[in-house]
Amino acid sequence: MGQTLADLPLRDDLRDQEPYGAPQLDVAVRLNVNENPYPPSEAVVADIARSVAEAARGLNRYPDREALELRRALATYLGHGLTANNVWAANGSNEVMLQILQAFGGPGRVAMSFEPTYSMYPEYARDTNTTWLTVPRSDDFTIDPERAVREIVHHKPSVVFLASPNNPTGTSLPLEVIERICAVAPGMVVVDEAYAEFRREGTPSALTLLPSYPRLVVTRTMSKAFALAGGRLGYLAADPAVVDALRIVRLPYHLSAVSQAVALAALRHADELLARVDELRARRDQTVSWLRGLGLEAIDSDANFVLFGRFEDRHAVWKGLLDRGVLIRETGPDGWLRVSIGTFEEMTAFRAALREVLAL
Structure with a gap:
C-alpha cells in the first residue's frame, strides 16, 4: 500500500490543506469560473x-x-x-x-x-x-x-x-x-x-x-x-x-x-477578442435585474459575474442547478452564490433551471 500525505515530512501549516480549485465537471452549462464563453475566432x-x-x-x-x-x-x-x-x-x-x-x-x-x-x-x-x-x-x-x-x-x-x-x-x-x-x-x-x-x-x-x-x-x-x-x-x-x-x-x-x-x-x-465585452456587460446587467425581479438580492457588478442570494441553504440551490446541468460557484459569504455570465443560450438555461429550483 502506498504512502499518504501523513507519511511525508510536509510543512505543518500545509497539513489538512486542500488544493485550490473550482469543480471541473462535465455539464452542459459551465458558469462557475468567470471564463469568457466565446472562444477565439x-x-x-x-x-x-x-x-x-x-x-x-x-x-x-x-x-x-x-x-x-x-x-x-x-x-x-x-x-x-x-x-x-x-x-x-x-x-x-x-x-x-x-x-x-x-x-x-x-x-x-x-x-x-x-x-x-x-x-x-x-x-x-x-x-x-x-x-x-x-x-x-x-x-x-x-x-x-x-x-x-x-x-x-x-x-x-x-x-x-x-x-x-x-x-x-x-x-x-x-x-x-x-x-x-x-x-x-x-x-x-x-x-x-x-x-x-x-x-x-x-x-x-x-x-x-x-x-x-x-x-x-x-x-x-x-x-x-x-x-x-x-x-x-x-x-x-x-x-x-x-x-x-x-x-x-x-x-x-x-x-x-x-x-x-x-x-x-x-x-x-x-480589438476582435474584446469585441464581446460590451455584450457580456449588457447581459450581466440584465441578469442583475432579472434576479432582483425574482425577489433575490443581486449585487451591482463591474465584472463578468454576479453575486446573488440570499439562500437559507445555498448548497441545495447549487446542487439543484447542477442536477439540471448548470454549474455555478458556491463561494462568497454564506447564503450567496456566484454565476458567471455566459452566452445567451447558457444564461437562458440558467434562468430556466433557477426558476425550477426555486419553484417559481
Missing part, C-alpha cells in the same frame, strides 16, 4: 498556431527570460504612458501575485485584504510564510476608508491587496479609497484588476494613479476579457523598481517561448 487560432509553430523551431533554446517584446506589447495595450520597464508578465496573475509576496512578504511580514475577496490571496500568503490578515467589508461589500486607514496604521502590512472589481462581489473601488490607502500604507498596495475590461462606463482604473504612488502595483490578466484562460498569462504595471524586485525572485525562464508567442498573437487581435 478561426483567424485568431490560425495566427496563434503560426506563432507557436515559429516558436517551436527554436525550442532547443531558452526563451527570452525578460519577455521584452511581450512587455512592450502589453505596455502599448495599457497605454497611460507605460513602457516595457513598467510591465512584468508571468503565468497568470496568480504567479504575479505570488512573486509579489516572495519579494515583499515573508516571515515576520503581514499581508492584508478586505473580505469577502479572492480566495487565493490567503494561499499566496501561506505559501510564502506571510501572516494573513483581513478586515471585513461593509454590508454592501464596499470598503470603509476610515476603517481601512485605522487597520493599516495599526497592523502596518507589507502588502495590501485590493481587488477592483472584487471577486466574488463584482464591486469596484473609487480611486479616492485607493488613494487613502496608498497614503498610509507602509509597504506595497496591489490593485487586482483582473476584470477591469468589464467595468461599467466611467469606472476609472488605478493605472491613472501609478505616477503618484511609486509603491502601487496594478495587476491584470488575459484570462478573462481576452478569452485566453488556457493561455495562462497575467501581468502588472508598476514603477520600474518594482519590476526589478520581481526579477530577483522569479524562476529562470519562467515564461515559456510558447506562452509568449500565444500572448503576442492574442494582443495583435485585441
Whole structure:
C-alpha cells in the first residue's frame, strides 16, 4: 500500500490543506469560473498556431527570460504612458501575485485584504510564510476608508491587496479609497484588476494613479476579457523598481517561448477578442435585474459575474442547478452564490433551471 500525505515530512501549516480549485465537471452549462464563453475566432487560432509553430523551431533554446517584446506589447495595450520597464508578465496573475509576496512578504511580514475577496490571496500568503490578515467589508461589500486607514496604521502590512472589481462581489473601488490607502500604507498596495475590461462606463482604473504612488502595483490578466484562460498569462504595471524586485525572485525562464508567442498573437487581435465585452456587460446587467425581479438580492457588478442570494441553504440551490446541468460557484459569504455570465443560450438555461429550483 502506498504512502499518504501523513507519511511525508510536509510543512505543518500545509497539513489538512486542500488544493485550490473550482469543480471541473462535465455539464452542459459551465458558469462557475468567470471564463469568457466565446472562444477565439478561426483567424485568431490560425495566427496563434503560426506563432507557436515559429516558436517551436527554436525550442532547443531558452526563451527570452525578460519577455521584452511581450512587455512592450502589453505596455502599448495599457497605454497611460507605460513602457516595457513598467510591465512584468508571468503565468497568470496568480504567479504575479505570488512573486509579489516572495519579494515583499515573508516571515515576520503581514499581508492584508478586505473580505469577502479572492480566495487565493490567503494561499499566496501561506505559501510564502506571510501572516494573513483581513478586515471585513461593509454590508454592501464596499470598503470603509476610515476603517481601512485605522487597520493599516495599526497592523502596518507589507502588502495590501485590493481587488477592483472584487471577486466574488463584482464591486469596484473609487480611486479616492485607493488613494487613502496608498497614503498610509507602509509597504506595497496591489490593485487586482483582473476584470477591469468589464467595468461599467466611467469606472476609472488605478493605472491613472501609478505616477503618484511609486509603491502601487496594478495587476491584470488575459484570462478573462481576452478569452485566453488556457493561455495562462497575467501581468502588472508598476514603477520600474518594482519590476526589478520581481526579477530577483522569479524562476529562470519562467515564461515559456510558447506562452509568449500565444500572448503576442492574442494582443495583435485585441480589438476582435474584446469585441464581446460590451455584450457580456449588457447581459450581466440584465441578469442583475432579472434576479432582483425574482425577489433575490443581486449585487451591482463591474465584472463578468454576479453575486446573488440570499439562500437559507445555498448548497441545495447549487446542487439543484447542477442536477439540471448548470454549474455555478458556491463561494462568497454564506447564503450567496456566484454565476458567471455566459452566452445567451447558457444564461437562458440558467434562468430556466433557477426558476425550477426555486419553484417559481
